[in-house]
Amino acid sequence: MLSQIKQAAPLIHCITNYVVANFSANGLLAVGASPIMADEIKEVSEVVSSSDGLLINIGTVNDFTIESMLVAGKKANELNIPIVLDPVGVGATDYRKRVVRRLLKEVKFNLIRCNAGELASIAGADWQAKGVDSGEGFANTDTIAREVALKYGCMVAVTGRTDFLTDGHAEYHICGGNETATHITGMGCLLSAICAASLASSNRKEELKSLAATLKDYKKAAELSLDENGSFIAQFIDNVQKIAEVKK
Ligand SMILES: Nc1ncnc2c1ncn2[C@@H]1O[C@H](COP(=O)(O)OP(=O)(O)O)[C@@H](O)[C@H]1O
Numbered sequence: 001m002l003s004q005i006k007q008a009a010p011l012i013h014c015i016t017n018y019v020v021a022n023f024s025a026n027g028l029l030a031v032g033a034s035p036i037m038a039d040e041i042k043e044v045s046e047v048v049s050s051s052d053g054l055l056i057n058i059g060t061v062n063d064f065t066i067e068s069m070l071v072a073g074k075k076a077n078e079l080n081i082p083i084v085l086d087p088v089g090v091g092a093t094d095y096r097k098r099v100v101r102r103l104l105k106e107v108k109f110n111l112i113r114c115n116a117g118e119l120a121s122i123a124g125a126d127w128q129a130k131g132v133d134s135g136e137g138f139a140n141t142d143t144i145a146r147e148v149a150l151k152y153g154c155m156v157a158v159t160g161r162t163d164f165l166t167d168g169h170a171e172y173h174i175c176g177g178n179e180t181a182t183h184i185t186g187m188g189c190l191l192s193a194i195c196a197a198s199l200a201s202s203n204r205k206e207e208l209k210s211l212a213a214t215l216k217d218y219k220k221a222a223e224l225s226l227d228e229n230g231s232f233i234a235q236f237i238d239n240v241q242k243i244a245e246v247k248k
């Protein structure tokens with residue numbers, strides 16, 4: 001699927017957090033997409049209107065950027081531009097919970113890409129999240145993901161050792177990857193940005209299947225990368241690029 005993104009070369013508007021902005025831009029470039037990071041309320045409407053996909057990531061959201069997210073999200077809905085929500089660390093604070101509740105109420109998302117702790121928080125399930133990391137709990141994430149997908153009429157991708165993707169009806173489990181991914185900040189955030197590129201590059205009828213292939217390619221790139229953190233980051237970007245360049 002990364003090769004399909006490379007062919008389509010979509011422009012992806014990212015309203016994302018300042019921890020991962022550079023990594024996400026480089027990752028999008030590696031798959032052949034074009035990133036534009038913009039969160040000023042006076043320009044987000046114009047930026048999203050000329051984009052093929054939108055990422056809303058709440059990792060470092062504040063009272064200004066939430067308003068920009070809502071303006072961009074509503075404009076994208078108007079223009080039928082696919083939107084991915086990454087609810088980074090939503091379980092960590094009441095503020096983040098309120099932000100995500102408001103986003104899910106006022107904007108229609110195509111995909112929520114999250115870890116198990118974030119999913120549990122959105123669903124109000126019992127879970128011990130750890131900041132922006134997944135944490136631990138006993139809830140059945142597959143069941144909750146299906147419920148959340150049906151409730152919000154969107155696809156849900158819950159990532160971890162095994163990824164789970166569903167639209168509430170059909171579903172995929174994706175195995176593999178490299179545990180080192182959990183020690184690198186921004187791996188989930190970049191994946192969400194690439195999912196926006198995937199949605200922007202695929203036929204609407206095939207988007208669940210295409211997203212599953214995207215998650216698989218992402219895990220493959222991690223498998224092919226070294227286990228030390230610094231080398232992993234460089235090799236991972238190289239491997240994402242190589243997989244995207246394979247002609248299908
Ligand atoms: N234990 C693990 N082993 C292998 N891959 C993992 C593991 N945990 C997460 N991943 C992978 O890391 C990437 C980012 O997912 P994740 O860490 O769940 O996101 P987040 O950064 O939002 O918590 C995904 O490709 C996921 O499959």
Ligand SMILES: Cc1ncsc1CCOP(=O)(O)O
Nearest residue numbers: 017019059185186187188189
């Ligand atoms: C550490 C951190 N703090 C706020 S956003 C962020 C990045 C989280 O990135 P990811 O969830 O992809 O690891």
